[in-house]
Structure formats: structure tokens, C-alpha cells
Amino acid sequence: MTDFEAQLRAVSLRVTRPRLAVLTALRDHPHVDTETVIALVRAEHPTVSHQTIYDVLRALTDTGLVRRIQPAGATARYESRVGDNHHHVVCRTCGAIADVECAVGHTPCLTASDDHGFVIDQAEVVYWGTCPDCAATSRTSH
Numbered sequence: 001m002t003d004f005e006a007q008l009r010a011v012s013l014r015v016t017r018p019r020l021a022v023l024t025a026l027r028d029h030p031h032v033d034t035e036t037v038i039a040l041v042r043a044e045h046p047t048v049s050h051q052t053i054y055d056v057l058r059a060l061t062d063t064g065l066v067r068r069i070q071p072a073g074a075t076a077r078y079e080s081r082v083g084d085n086h087h088h089v090v091c092r093t094c095g096a097i098a099d100v101e102c103a104v105g106h107t108p109c110l111t112a113s114d115d116h117g118f119v120i121d122q123a124e125v126v127y128w129g130t131c132p133d134c135a136a137t138s139r140t141s142h
């Protein structure tokens, strides 16, 4: 049994080819949008329909195997790196996304300075800026 099969079984999802294909695509290409997931999966499995891939993404996100990231004003992206509460840096110009480890150790952001009585289970931090490629392009064009 592969890791992906074990992960699917752990959340009571049946092991299907489209589910394995989506998990594989996201492992190899983190932070891609829905259209890219569809293109990646269909490159390997041309018979898998768009609707199936939408359904798979929803099921995997609902069960926590896949994390959906939606920076303000950007299209939703998906990744299979879940459970470590890592953060993201997003390029304002081209939308490139990279992982950022928690700033101070293991999920410290879950300890809010004032939780207002809420039970907090996730902290989402998005760092905005300009990626190296876009910074280089704007330097050369000026």
C-alpha cells in the first residue's frame, strides 16, 4: 500500500485512480490552481473528466488531505502539504507562491496574543511581495 492509499483510507475515502492522480500531481506541483491540476491529471489519465477532478479536489479538501489556499484577489491553489500550519509568500505581480515555515517554531501562531475566547485551530499568514523573477524583470525594464 502506498502512502496515498493509506492517507485515503485513514479518512475513509475509497482508493480511486483519480484521487491518487490528484494527490500525485499536488505532491509534484504544490500551489497549483484547479486548471493546472486538471491539466496535470489529464496529461497522465486522459479519460478522467473535469467534473471528476473537481469532485476529487472537494473531497480531498473536505477531509483535510489537501489544503486550499486562497490569497486575496487570487485564484484558489491547492497543496498536499497539510497539518503543519506553514505560511505562504505570494508575489503581487505574477501570483507565484512559496512555502514559509512558521516564524518561530511549531505552530506558535496558534497561540494568539488575545484569542477573544475563541478556540483557535488554524492561523493563516500570507506574506505579500515581489518574487525574484518579477524583481529582476522590473529592474531590467527600468
Ligand SMILES: [Zn+2]
Pocket: 091, 092, 093, 094, 095, 096, 130, 131, 132, 133, 134, 135
Ligand atoms: Zn512574480
Ligand SMILES: [Zn+2]
Pocket: 030, 031, 079, 081, 086, 087, 088, 098, 099
Ligand atoms: Zn504551501
